[in-house]
Amino acid sequence: MTTTYKICLLPGDGIGPEIIAEGRKVLDALGAKFDASFEYTEALLGGIAIDETGEALPEDTLRVAKASDAVLLAAVGGPKWDTTDPNKPRPEQGLLGIRKALGLYANLRPVRIFGALADASSLKPEVIDGVDLVIVRELTGGLYFGLRERFYDEEGCGADGATGQRAYDTLEYREYEIERIVRHAFETARKRKGRVHSIDKANVLETSRLWREVAHRIAGEYPDVEVVDMLVDNAAMQLINNPAQFDVVVTENMFGDILSDEASMLTGSLGMLASASLGDGTALYEPSHGSAPDIAGQGIANPLAQILSVEMMLRYSFDMQDAADAVAAAVESVLDEGWRTGDIANNTTPKDRIVGTAAMGDLVVSK
Numbered sequence: 399m400t401t402t403y404k405i406c407l408l409p410g411d412g413i414g415p416e417i418i419a420e421g422r423k424v425l426d427a428l429g430a431k432f433d434a435s436f437e438y439t440e441a442l443l444g445g446i447a448i449d450e451t452g453e454a455l456p457e458d459t460l461r462v463a464k465a466s467d468a469v470l471l472a473a474v475g476g477p478k479w480d481t482t483d484p485n486k487p488r489p490e491q492g493l494l495g496i497r498k499a500l501g502l503y504a505n506l507r508p509v510r511i512f513g514a515l516a517d518a519s520s521l522k523p524e525v526i527d528g529v530d531l532v533i534v535r536e537l538t539g540g541l542y543f544g545l546r547e548r549f550y551d552e553e554g555c556g557a558d559g560a561t562g563q564r565a566y567d568t569l570e571y572r573e574y575e576i577e578r579i580v581r582h583a584f585e586t587a588r589k590r591k592g593r594v595h596s597i598d599k600a601n602v603l604e605t606s607r608l609w610r611e612v613a614h615r616i617a618g619e620y621p622d623v624e625v626v627d628m629l630v631d632n633a634a635m636q637l638i639n640n641p642a643q644f645d646v647v648v649t650e651n652m653f654g655d656i657l658s659d660e661a662s663m664l665t666g667s668l669g670m671l672a673s674a675s676l677g678d679g680t681a682l683y684e685p686s687h688g689s690a691p692d693i694a695g696q697g698i699a700n701p702l703a704q705i706l707s708v709e710m711m712l713r714y715s716f717d718m719q720d721a722a723d724a725v726a727a728a729v730e731s732v733l734d735e736g737w738r739t740g741d742i743a744n745n746t747t748p749k750d751r752i753v754g755t756a757a758m759g760d761l762v763v764s765k
């Protein structure tokens with residue numbers, strides 16, 4: 399029996415519409431082969447939503463997203479909507495808003511090296527050899543959502559009673575928030591190489607000590623998974639020094655923000671990095687890069703991060719592992735044959751192997 403999946407498409411801004419079309423192409427090709435059909439509903443998010451409705455996240459978009467089995471997003475934003483006026487809507491509000499409204503507390507960013515692109519990394523080939531890791535970042539708690547304030551400190555402090563602006567942010571985690579993200583990491587590790595690095599700053603921060611305690615308690619339920627505690631500063635170093643040691647890396651929001659950007663650059667190519675944001679309901683899949691306004695409308699954007707987001711959707715939302723493996727293998731094989739979009743081409747790439755957005759999508763489909 400053919401299963402039908404409802405997908406909410408959010409093309410957004412810049413190169414968004416161009417790359418999401420290629421993600422859709424790949425889904426359509428897979429449907430026939432893997433006995434599934436995909437139904438799409440397109441909705442507005444980001445700058446285009448501001449232009450058409452005055453809001454970055456229209457209510458209708460949220461309704462469509464919630465009624466779907468998964469959301470495929472391209473990217474939002476661009477200079478057209480840049481503003482410092484706090485009363486004007488900004489495209490990013492749409493992104494943060496939809497993540498929050500869908501309760502997407504787990505952000506997964508896989509980092510793997512495609513052999514054919516090994517020379518794109520700034521690290522030595524022997525250092526990145528065998529790198530295949532995923533960062534599991536807590537996305538709805540911690541410093542980014544804590545109490546914050548800025549005020550003028552009239553009392554002053556210190557020996558000279560210095561007055562001036564004063565500001566604070568608070569880092570807070572509840573046990574259940576740690577538990578669900580850590581559990582996510584262990585479940586993910588079970589389907590991979592069976593190793594979890596739990597990153598914290600337990601030598602200094604109380605939230606980190608709670609994090610470590612909870613991580614160890616959950617670890618007891620997963621005797622088949624190896625758990626390693628690592629302090630965040632050491633983790634930052636190890637990611638560059640010996641990245642192949644990592645399988646699943648789980649950490650709180652801000653550490654994860656920083657470490658995932660660091661880890662993503664092991665590959666050296668922004669156009670290849672997918673991400674998934676998961677919660678209790680509809681999950682959201684998007685490339686890690688932005689809307690690339692500098693190349694929008696030219697048909698030259700790399701659609702592979704979007705296509706690899708489709709791979710994650712198949713894996714995590716639809717449990718279509720064979721279809722997901724087929725996407726990964728197709729991308730690998732297209733790259734092995736030397737096909738490149740401009741961003742991943744270099745001076746040894748023959749001119750006739752440099753292709754545009756739609757041609758790259760077609761190549762993946764043909765594989």
Ligand code: NAI
Pocket residue numbers: 413472473474475476477490493668669684685686687688689690691692693698699700701703741
């Ligand atoms: P960006 O990721 O859009 O672009 C950085 C550079 O990488 C640019 O030179 C761009 O041409 C290139 N690039 C990015 N994706 C590419 C692709 N698929 N193929 C080929 N080249 C690609 O980051 P930037 O320039 O900092 O931000 C541009 C806009 O995107 C801003 O408005 C920003 O707020 C927004 N943005 C949105 C995100 C999202 O929707 N999740 C994430 C990051 C930025």
Ligand code: MG
Pocket residue numbers: 655656659
């Ligand atoms: Mg970031």
